[in-house]
Amino acid sequence: MAANYADIIKEAENIAIIGCSANRYRTSYHIASYLRDNGYRIIPVNPNYDEVLGLPCYDTMNDIPEKYSVDIVDIFRDSQYTAEMVQQIIDWSKNNGQKPVIWTQLDVSSKEAEELAKEAGFRYVKNECLMVQHEKST
Template structure:
């Protein structure tokens, strides 16, 4: 868990990042980080049951409601620690490649289940800090829908 090389590999190979708990408010960290990731060339998929679109992207109520043809490489969670378990279960069912719990989000039980399912986890880590500190070049990918 929190292996620096696994984090680097995930960020270098990812195309699409689901932001669970993404806020439409620009002053919120989830929105600022989603914008940063978009500026870095990642496709973001906002997940928030209270909104239809955030940052010009279709917003989904949950991971399970994102269409199956949308590739999800990383799930980044901006939820309270006690709300991670159902998101982790959806990520396992979806077969995502990496699971981030943002700074302050800690759920060892969910982390253990994710890792047992073969999904690496970064817990209590900020995806923006992890990305920026590694000097990973801007991504240049096409659409996230697999064809």
């Protein structure tokens, strides 16, 4: 399914970021900061941190409180882990009925991850930078 990035970005309010880092020199930190500064609620997901950007950081998607809806899950993990992350999103979705767009950053997608997402009925954005697409759409 072809993605209309501008529509996805415009409709989103809450973005979970898997692999979000508290290290200000990491790309995920920079993009999370940019998205937060542009009005999105950021939900960091990374078992290595208790908080990122002053926000609670959750170990897995299943640890995100049910009070949060998630519109996009942005993945910042090495491509060898992406299918595992997509499966985590699918399992999380079964528990709460949400079907966020799965967005993979540059060089993060894998064929297995994309197939898992599509078989489960998720919109899947492959190897695109969310910040760059946001800048293009504004």
